[in-house]
Amino acid sequence: MDLEDHFKLITKHKLSYLIFDKWQGDEGLVHCFTTKRGGVSTGCLSSLNLGFNRGDNRDFVIQNYQRVCDVLQVDLKSLVLSRQVHETNVVKVEANDAGNEILHSSKWESADGMYTREPNITLVTHYADCVPLLFYAPGHSIIGMTHAGWRGTAGEIVKALIDKWVNLEHIPKDAIQVVIGPSIGMCCFEVGEEVAHEFTTRFGEQSFIHYDHLTDKYHIDLWQCNKYILMACGIKEENIFTSGICTSCHEDLFFSHRKSNGKRGTHGAFMALRSLGDEL
16 A cells, blocks of 8 residues: 555554654644554444444444544543534533533534534544545644535535634634545445536536546545635645545455445544643
């Protein structure tokens, strides 16, 4: 597997995860994209399943979260999960939201995007082909993440988060950095006319929408589509980084809903602000 510049695959205590090099050196931030390796789940969920909705033993899933927390040096009680429903709702997370959807029931009906200015709160979103996007504005004490499947991408969930940062949190656009993590690539994301119509109607003819005359199907590049939206929002191209890893092509390392016909576990993207001098 070839990684794009600035990305690195790390294995620690048998747990494999991906990090963005440029952020790894920032003492005020912790982050990662998990893989399927390093957990205790079995069968098609083997082994680092982080989804409570996959039919797994709940104790196994909690153990898997604890293993990630141990590697990242964050507290399990600091995690904030949400109900992802492929929409574009973005919520602001406060300190009293710690443990949401893992230690107690969710306070939000849905949230495919989250952000926080609170230190020692760990945001977590889930994936198995959908696009994970992590947001950070160095020097402004703010982080965020969005879960963008094709519906969230077409619905411009990234714009929803950027709008909140700019209009409510007063973050300058040129300070915002975005990392696009492992997800299904254009090579494997083949769709019919109905899904393609959602993109052509909103974006017109774009290079990230390709029609294959031989198969009468469309291929859509969700990475480039999200990048297109981000740049339209005013995010600098040099501040957008894509891992270039297709989860469907690398089923040995990542869960892929499409490749496995739904028989799979779930990854997580983790992100937290760390108070300098303190441990989470």
